[in-house]
Amino acid sequence: MPPVQYELIKECPRTKARAGILHTPHGSFETPIFMPVGTQATVKTMTPEEVRELGAGIILSNTYHLYLRPGSELVRQAGGLHRFMNWPHGILTDSGGYQVFSLGPLRKITEEGVQFKSHIDGSTHFFTPEKSMQIQMDLGADIAMAFDECPPYPAEFEYAKRSLEMTTRWAKRCQAAHTREDQALFGITQGGMHADLRRESARQLVDLDFPGYGIGGLSVGEPKPLMYEMLDVTVPELPKNKARYLMGVGSPDCLLEGVARGVDMFDCVLPTRVARNGLAFTTHGKVVIRNAEYARDFERLDPECDCYTCRNYSRAYLRHLYKAEEILVYRLLTIHNLHVLLNLMRNIRQAILEDRFVEYKKAFLDKYGQENH
Numbered sequence: 257m258p259p260v261q262y263e264l265i266k267e268c269p270r271t272k273a274r275a276g277i278l279h280t281p282h283g284s285f286e287t288p289i290f291m292p293v294g295t296q297a298t299v300k301t302m303t304p305e306e307v308r309e310l311g312a313g314i315i316l317s318n319t320y321h322l323y324l325r326p327g328s329e330l331v332r333q334a335g336g337l338h339r340f341m342n343w344p345h346g347i348l349t350d351s352g353g354y355q356v357f358s359l360g361p362l363r364k365i366t367e368e369g370v371q372f373k374s375h376i377d378g379s380t381h382f383f384t385p386e387k388s389m390q391i392q393m394d395l396g397a398d399i400a401m402a403f404d405e406c407p408p409y410p411a412e413f414e415y416a417k418r419s420l421e422m423t424t425r426w427a428k429r430c431q432a433a434h435t436r437e438d439q440a441l442f443g444i445t446q447g448g449m450h451a452d453l454r455r456e457s458a459r460q461l462v463d464l465d466f467p468g469y470g471i472g473g474l475s476v477g478e479p480k481p482l483m484y485e486m487l488d489v490t491v492p493e494l495p496k497n498k499a500r501y502l503m504g505v506g507s508p509d510c511l512l513e514g515v516a517r518g519v520d521m522f523d524c525v526l527p528t529r530v531a532r533n534g535l536a537f538t539t540h541g542k543v544v545i546r547n548a549e550y551a552r553d554f555e556r557l558d559p560e561c562d563c564y565t566c567r568n569y570s571r572a573y574l575r576h577l578y579k580a581e582e583i584l585v586y587r588l589l590t591i592h593n594l595h596v597l598l599n600l601m602r603n604i605r606q607a608i609l610e611d612r613f614v615e616y617k618k619a620f621l622d623k624y625g626q627e628n629h
């Protein structure tokens with residue numbers, strides 16, 4: 257019995273949206289699902305109980321970061337990530353592929369793997385598909401991601417083609433090295449912004465028969481319509497009975513557009529990261545709480561939100577905390593932003609089940625306005 261299985265519950269008759277259940281060793285979770293990011297084994301400023309209370313089922317942590325600090329061997333000795341961070345629900349670890357390409361300066365890529373310098377102390381390290389698998393098996397998440405190359409944006413056709421072919425060879429090496437029975441290994445499709453390469457990458461990975469598929473190489477600075485176009489050509493190549501995970505996405509409008517194209521799983525640092533920069537997602541668009549216009553605004557952050565923050569505090573108070581650099585504001589905005597995205601996914605799923613997803617999406621976006629970040 258594979259450790260992670262996707263169960264399709266309902267398909268939308270007019271779009272590719274679908275509702276399902278992702279069964280994992282640490283619980284079964286309704287999809288579409290938004291996964292809060294906890295890069296260094298914590299969803300920043302939140303206790304695990306608060307994250308769970310907001311409705312999160314699966315959270316992310318990161319191979320690159322935890323390998324560098326505190327070390328994956330230490331986490332294994334602590335009993336694995338679930339125990340180490342006191343989170344008994346779903347965990348997914350990214351493979352380090354993206355981080356090494358985006359965070360680690362002075363990297364060198366070869367067929368064998370990637371040499372990079374730590375962003376913490378500048379020490380030199382070498383990641384291979386096998387090493388990424390060993391680290392993720394030590395960390396013990398329910399879902400591990402294949403070690404891939406995420407090409408920079410934009411990437412020439414030739415570069416993207418060579419890159420996806422190496423990513424497929426690395427995916428095979430990951431499968432050979434991944435021996436942990438209670439952990440699923442998802443492949444990651446690439447192909448840059450080239451439709452034919454996107455189809456090719458998906459087909460090559462489907463031939464390797466993974467239990468689920470990440471859609472990589474997106475949300476890397478490309479215009480949103482281009483990201484949606486790449487989803488339009490990738491998703492139809494992926495099996496209906498497997499989960500599709502759009503990596504690094506996203507803001508409310510991207511979540512709706514991704515669901516409409518058949519995506520089941522999402523993760524993004526935005527809700528937690530922008531909270532620390534004083535930005536809140538609201539039903540009427542973004543509120544940048546530090547702006548002077550909110551100094552004497554005694555209304556709640558979002559008139560249509562019932563989260564703890566919106567029930568108890570005014571915009572004026574949140575702005576005061578932000579200007580005073582009071583730590584509480586980071587927590588209050590994180591609670592709100594996570595609630596907005598987790599609540600949005602619950603509403604989306606209900607709309608799919610009731611055959612009104614198209615109407616729900618239009619109504620939400622009309623009120624929210626199109627994002628430009």
Ligand SMILES: CO[C@@H]1O[C@H](CNc2nc3cc4c(=O)[nH]c(N)nc4cc3[nH]2)[C@@H](O)[C@H]1O
Pocket residue numbers: 350351352353354355401402404405406444471472473474475476503504505506524525526
């Ligand atoms: C919209 O937020 C901004 O954009 C980033 C998220 N975008 C993103 N694209 C990704 C692609 C990959 C990939 O191809 N492979 C692997 N293994 N992991 C990935 C992780 C990814 N995350 C945030 O860091 C933030 O800066």
